[in-house]
Amino acid sequence: MKVTVNVQLKNGVLDPQGKAVHHALGSLGFNGVNDVRIGKQILLDVAGNDAKVVKEEVTKMCEELLANTVIEDYTIELA
Amino acid sequence: MKVAVVVFPGTNCEVDTKYAYEKLGQDVELVWHKQETLPQNVDLVVLPGGFSYGDYLRSAAIAKFSPIMKAVEAHAKKGGYVLGICNGFQMLLEMRLLPGAMKRNANVHFVSKYHHLKVENTDNQFLRHFNKGDIINVPIAHGEGNYFIDEAGLERLKANGQILLTYCDKKGTPANPNGSVAYIAGVCNEAKNVFGLMPHPERAIEALLGSLDGKAMLEGFVA
Numbered sequence: 001m002k003v004t005v006n007v008q009l010k011n012g013v014l015d016p017q018g019k020a021v022h023h024a025l026g027s028l029g030f031n032g033v034n035d036v037r038i039g040k041q042i043l044l045d046v047a048g049n050d051a052k053v054v055k056e057e058v059t060k061m062c063e064e065l066l067a068n069t070v071i072e073d074y075t076i077e078l079a
Numbered sequence: 080m081k082v083a084v085v086v087f088p089g090t091n092c093e094v095d096t097k098y099a100y101e102k103l104g105q106d107v108e109l110v111w112h113k114q115e116t117l118p119q120n121v122d123l124v125v126l127p128g129g130f131s132y133g134d135y136l137r138s139a140a141i142a143k144f145s146p147i148m149k150a151v152e153a154h155a156k157k158g159g160y161v162l163g164i165c166n167g168f169q170m171l172l173e174m175r176l177l178p179g180a181m182k183r184n185a186n187v188h189f190v191s192k193y194h195h196l197k198v199e200n201t202d203n204q205f206l207r208h209f210n211k212g213d214i215i216n217v218p219i220a221h222g223e224g225n226y227f228i229d230e231a232g233l234e235r236l237k238a239n240g241q242i243l244l245t246y247c248d249k250k251g252t253p254a255n256p257n258g259s260v261a262y263i264a265g266v267c268n269e270a271k272n273v274f275g276l277m278p279h280p281e282r283a284i285e286a287l288l289g290s291l292d293g294k295a296m297l298e299g300f301v302a
Contacts, residue, residue, distance in 0.1 A: 013182070013227060016258060020187045040136075065144075068137055068173065070180035071227055 001046050001054050002079035007067045008039035042066055051078050080301055082107045083121045085151065087142050092128035092164065092281060099281040099297055100125075112145035123160045123300045124151055126167025128220070128279060138181055138223045139169035148174065160204065160300055161273045165221055168265070168275030177268055177275045178236070179228035184221070185258025191220040193289060194256055196264055196278060197247045200240040203271045208295045214251045215292035217278040219264075224277040226259035226266075233261055241266050244276060 009015045015037050022036040044061075046054050058076050067074040082100045086093045086109050097107045108118045117124060131142040142148070148170075155161045155176050163171040171177040184190060198206055198213040209215070228236065236242050243265035248254040253262045257277075265276025280293030 009182070014185075014258070016183045016185045016187050016225060019185075065136070065140060068140070068180050070172075071182060 003044040004077040005042040006075045013071050080105045080122045082123045083110045083117050084125045085110050087112045087131035089131045090129035095281045096127045099284045112147045115146045117150045126163040126170050128165030139173045142170050143174045155273050163275040171275045176273050181223045182225040189222040190256050194219045195247050195249050196244045199242045205274045205299045207299050216290045218282045219278045224257040226263045
């Protein structure tokens with residue numbers, strides 16, 4: 001089963017990369033951008049077809065490794 | 080004193096750290112991360128600087144699963160001294176042995192230079208040779224040293240005297256090279272046996288290198 005994990009800095013945690021890219025877009029003349037946040041997308045191919053079981057497993061992966069929950073949130077999408 | 084310096088794939092400060100403690104007359108052993116036990120009667124475990132596992136995913140995110148880390152955690156939990164320098168500090172954060180987390184530097188650049196630091200608390204083994212308020216000069220070299228902790232966590236650090244060092248200029252005015260919350264360069268745990276800092280004390284142990292301030296830090300653990 002294909003699983004997409006998105007990891008993002010939590011709201012309220014300043015994103016230095018997002019800020020730098022926002023600034024760069026501004027200097028290219030893209031002045032209509034209100035905010036930029038940069039995250040990571042992790043694509044997993046997981047054995048098994050039981051969506052509930054897979055989601056529980058991937059949630060554990062996120063908590064233990066894929067995200068640092070002190071500063072990051074994550075979302076899990078099953079294909 | 081017996082010192083263990085743990086080496087991961089991508090670690091690059093282990094020899095400097097070993098050299099520094101040998102210069103202080105201590106018995107130092109490099110310990111490969113695949114080992115499951117620390118040397119017998121180890122007093123201090125140092126997690127040195129570098130780029131363990133290429134900093135993939137996040138700095139130090141993967142090192143915490145190395146076999147040796149269970150022994151390092153057990154050593155810390157029973158009150159043994161642990162010192163994390165730069166990447167080692169990031170490991171201690173990832174392992175939750177120290178509070179907070181690291182982000183990319185605010186200016187998104189790798190910063191490598193001498194930086195002044197203010198000694199914030201000296202009632203701990205690491206900084207006992209300093210006076211509170213001392214201004215010292217120690218090299219920093221990192222791309223992810225932007226220390227983050229939430230407000231409640233920051234208040235706890237302040238209340239317990241866990242902030243070790245803050246970034247400043249040579250006059251002691253706060254100056255931030257990386258965007259860290261409250262200019263924090265290093266912290267310890269509540270029990271004051273686990274220490275982490277981004278600056279590199281092992282690079283400031285000889286006058287030839289420009290500073291001796293790091294030597295006094297490393298000496299803190301020497302009886």
